[in-house]
Amino acid sequence: MSIPTDFLERLKEIAGPAYVITDGPDLEPYAIDWRKLFPGRPACVVRPSSSALVARIVQACHESEIALVPQGGNTGLAGGAVPDASGRQIVLSLNRMAAIRNIDPVGMTIEAEAGCILKVAQDAAAAAGRMLPISLAAEGSATIGGVVAANAGGVNVLRYGMSRNLVLGLEVVLPDGTIANGLRRLRKDNAGYDWKQLFIGSEGTLGIVTAAVLRLLPRPKHSVTALLAVADPDAALRLLELVQDELGDQISAFELISQTSFQLVAKHAGLKPPIAEGEWFVLIEAASSLAGLREAAEAMLGTAFEREIALDGVIAESGAQAAQLWALREHVTESEAKEGKSVKHDVSVPLTSVPRFLVEAGQALASGAPGTRVNAFGHLGDGNIHYNVLVEAGHDAASINRIVHDVVAAHGGSISAEHGIGQYRVGELERYRSGPELEIARKIKRAVDPQGLLNPGKVLLP
Template identity: 70%
Template sequence: MIEEFRAVVGPAGVLTEAEDMAGYATDWRHTVTGAPACVLRPRNTAEVSALLKICHERGIAVVPQGGNTGMAAGAVPDGSGRQVVLSLSRMNAIRAVDPLGMTLEAEAGVILKSAQDAAAEAGRLLPISLAAEGSAQIGGVVATNAGGLNVLRYGMARQLVLGLEVVLADGTVVDGLRRLRKDNAGYDWKQLFIGSEGTLGIVTAAVLRLLPRPKHVVTSLLAVADPAAALRLLKLMQEELGDTINAFELISGFSFAIVEKHFGLKAPVAGGGWFVLLEASASLEGLRDAVEGALAQALEEEIALDGVIAESQAQAAQLWALRERVSEAELKEGRGVKHDVSVPIPALPAFLAEAEAAVTAAFPGARLNPFGHAGDGNIHFNVIVTPDTDAARLNRTVHDVVVAHGGSISAEHGIGGYRVAELAHYRAGTELELARRIRLCLDPKAILNPGKVMTAG
């Protein structure tokens, strides 16, 4: 088998030594470690196709992997030693940037930050923005339907994909790299693969939609009394600033406290138990005046208790650093059980109150670290616990509250290997059966990322 692989990709394209495979065998959080039979590193779509033909004929399980920055262990092999990792990292060419048509075509292994920079050089914006954008790869971003900071304005990755090139389980290459904004000719099959986490096919290239690059960006941090006040602030800002709002992040006082503790970064506003980080952008003049006016109104009506507007790009970066260091501070604080959930936006205050009550009642001593993208209803309801805490019971405690409010147990991180049982518990049987039929049709031998998203039976 190894020799067949080497014949396709060359000796450098097949890793077999444990020390060479170590970085491919564990997830970003280092909570799950597998044992790959080997790591395959193709250089182009033809090699991906040839490798999958071999695996399909032999019934070899394939775990596709991009930058391996996922939060749901969706790109890690199991411990059997019989699964191969397919890394797309060597397929890293940006094939074309079209500033007039506002599109960018990139191979799966292109780093998201590189794609952002290429768009910026052409005077355009690729608005997908993630904490892991310096490592995440385009193929993984598409395959997981990544979210991030700007979903409020620009949507998930799905809304920014115009075309895809995909290799199916048997090696068939499907080329749909169209750059069209309007294409109603038959099924929009690419939507099946966006967010499928590598279980239906391998994304090898994508055409992404670009946008005009804003000339003005205004960042502000505000203190609010509680999540209900944050939603009143969101409503006010939407009325005053319209669709210029890129991000509306809700961060708990606890989150900022551990950031200050571990990194020495202190929020320049005070007075509330919660904070809102808001970013707006536009190309027309007058944005800063509009933000200042909206902030003054929020303070006058006591919706916000304190606030500051960044006076420079450096100050804006300092405000964003407070938000971006929350996850790192949590890692330093202790064992965290993460919940990437979403509820309808009006339900956020009730969800947070009820989830806090349920967790503290069932797990005395647990410390809550909620933060996230309140503007689109996505909260990372993380809980810092003792080493002996039953994570499965904690998950069920939180997710019961989520589902009671009509929410989702995965807003943007995906199901991966972490949430398979939870999805089976909460998702309707007819929906899961439809998903299984689609998966069986495209991958009848079940070789693509087995054990991820859902069980085979």
């Protein structure tokens, strides 16, 4: 059964005929996720230009009981922003709503519409002498609305927290088309429930984020980037403790990268680390507005060598060299894709459990899925490891997920650290979240979206 013609005509009246896509190749970019794992068939794509138009579209869907899937940059890794294959869901693209409404360099806030590209917001903040510290690989295409809806993480979570920590206010269109305007720039607001927290990380299942006020930070005047080789993840943890002792809250990134990762980068991107080869590597970035950061970093590196925590290491001598070190990390995912098929896991465990998790997961895979290879890398500073399993034909993704996630659960971890649940992990969530936790989530969903029309099949099973 297709969408009624009169409903499509109503959408065209609201958004304008040019902004309702119903067929042809123009639908294709909206119909499948970035990883090409979840092809869908949207009834149409609607591209409104304002929050008021979003509200009218959502109201029309509410009245006609038509399911709606919000979409930003469509860069998510869990299939959370694409429709199913029924042809009965419409995609609401927010990419025309890209304005930066306000920047306050003194109050250190930025207000941006949902379709604003993250990199555009970062550059606008930089032009005002401030910093928006959400940094991720897809920042050139991810949108502010998607970042908020997914509670995006990235390399700077160690210092600045997840996106949730930077959201001061939201404008949200509710499932019946009502606009909830909470675009306040307040650092302190204890007047009642903090309802915006429901929508941060909800992946568009409770409401449509149309604009956000985000907290900015002072731009640091000094930064240091270093790459070190360590013997194993236990040594990496000892290094993290040392770096925290010596550099304190100046650390913004602490990335753990396996030898396998750098081998893939060398093979497919032609990049090699400028230090002696080791089993594991750590990429560290620290930033400060005070002088003396480099001297402190050099002293820390010396101590790491004296205590035999680090086997080799280098500190970037310039911004260009720092960019070259980061390029090694940034090419890992792309290089893995060129190597072949992989089963990806975005997991987190308590920091002190990371070494045991890596050992036990490797042992479990060797027993349960022989012939696979592990490509592990990620944000050790916050316990988030991207534990990707390179597979050949014949390996079953579901069984590999079960093997890895069982080890994660045994360590009290999470099967989704920063990528979200979407449709990719929705079945797994049912296994690894307790019954009372899931019931709380379902009660919230039923209360806010009783018809179940917003992004159905994502985050929670019906």
